[in-house]
Amino acid sequence: xxxxxxxxxxxxxxxxxxxxMASSVSSTPNQNVTAQTATQASAQAATIIGGAISNAIGGGGGGGxxxxxxxxxxxxxxxxxxxxxxxxxxxxxxxxxxVDNGQTGAAFDGSIVNLLAGFDYxxxxxxxxxxxxxxxxxxxxxxxxxxxxxxxxxxxxxIAPYIGFKLTNQxxxxxxxxxxxxxxDSSRSGNTVHGSFDATxxxxxxxxxxxxSAGSFRLLPKVGVLYMEEDQDGYRETNxxxxxxxxxxxxxxxxxxxxxxxxxxxxxxxxxxxxxxFEHPDSLAIGNGTFTNDExxxxxxxxxxxxxxxxxxxxxxxxxxxxxxxDDLDVWSVLGRLRLxx
Numbered sequence: 354x355x356x357x358x359x360x361x362x363x364x365x366x367x368x369x370x371x372x373x374m375a376s377s378v379s380s381t382p383n384q385n386v387t388a389q390t391a392t393q394a395s396a397q398a399a400t401i402i403g404g405a406i407s408n409a410i411g412g413g414g415g416g417g418x419x420x421x422x423x424x425x426x427x428x429x430x431x432x433x434x435x436x437x438x439x440x441x442x443x444x445x446x447x448x449x450x451x452v453d454n455g456q457t458g459a460a461f462d463g464s465i466v467n468l469l470a471g472f473d474y475x476x477x478x479x480x481x482x483x484x485x486x487x488x489x490x491x492x493x494x495x496x497x498x499x500x501x502x503x504x505x506x507x508x509x510x511x512i513a514p515y516i517g518f519k520l521t522n523q524x525x526x527x528x529x530x531x532x533x534x535x536x537x538d539s540s541r542s543g544n545t546v547h548g549s550f551d552a553t554x555x556x557x558x559x560x561x562x563x564x565x566s567a568g569s570f571r572l573l574p575k576v577g578v579l580y581m582e583e584d585q586d587g588y589r590e591t592n593x594x595x596x597x598x599x600x601x602x603x604x605x606x607x608x609x610x611x612x613x614x615x616x617x618x619x620x621x622x623x624x625x626x627x628x629x630x631f632e633h634p635d636s637l638a639i640g641n642g643t644f645t646n647d648e649x650x651x652x653x654x655x656x657x658x659x660x661x662x663x664x665x666x667x668x669x670x671x672x673x674x675x676x677x678x679x680d681d682l683d684v685w686s687v688l689g690r691l692r693l694x695x
Contacts, residue, residue: 391601398556405469410525465491487512574608648679658670
């Protein structure tokens with residue numbers, strides 16, 4: 354009797370162990386890829402909205418191809434506090450990001466596309482509120498996993514209200530929070546095993562933005578904090594394997610800024626932003642006793658141009674490298690923004 358119980362327990366243990374291993378193997382590509390892509394998508398959306406807020410409120414995010422307090426601002430210089438000319442604003446922005454992880458045993462590459470549109474209103478010369486809609490799509494190819502090559506794709510839509518304050522003539526503050534509904538499709542084992550799952554993601558971002566001038570030069574410091582969480586549902590693959598749900602979190606403090614040079618109706622600039630990830634996804638086992646990279650620090654470097662017209666149009670074009678100092682990871686982004694005030 355005891356022998357049968359012992360054998361039964363061993364059998365149960367082997368079954369549970371085997372199920373856990375199968376789930377772990379099949380979910381490793383998804384966990385590793387989404388740990389990178391979800392955080393990149395959230396950071397990109399926060400950057401886009403933060404720039405839109407700065408452009409709406411004036412000061413910290415604009416820079417000053419013209420007057421430092423009026424560039425990309427929706428008021429006329431010299432108007433009394435509280436008087437707002439053309440208080441409404443609409444904007445659209447798109448960003449394309451290429452992600453290439455070259456770590457042996459966990460390599461993947463692909464793209465992230467963020468499209469956002471927003472509408473805001475200046476309640477006063479120093480306060481703006483608004484709301485934006487977000488869309489993202491991710492298309493990733495997983496190359497060298499123990500579970501075999503495959504892919505991960507996602508589409509998602511969301512909403513993100515925001516608010517901006519003009520604290521002084523040199524400093525503004527902004528705060529935004531967003532919530533997205535996401536749908537993923539995955540494959541592995543040479544694209545022979547498929548699965549689909551849903552996820553939700555929320556993020557919050559707050560920053561302080563400065564504007565200082567010295568002749569035609571503009572110094573635009575920035576400091577802020579981003580936090581995001583994505584909750585992925587569990588699902589069953591086409592081969593019957595059950596993959597457990599997963600949660601991805603990122604807490605990031607960042608500081609740096611831009612240095613620009615005012616040239617009439619435009620301002621070319623250089624950007625450097627340092628990042629400290631005080632909370633991030635844990636390393637994952639990828640076989641042979643190795644794990645995915647686990648880093649706390651990184652940086653962004655970029656170049657761009659702010660521009661505006663004598664009328665209601667303004668915008669930004671920028672390209673940046675967003676993974677400076679992060680091992681085996683190359684992240685490049687190109688973004689463009691256009692704003693209309695009325």
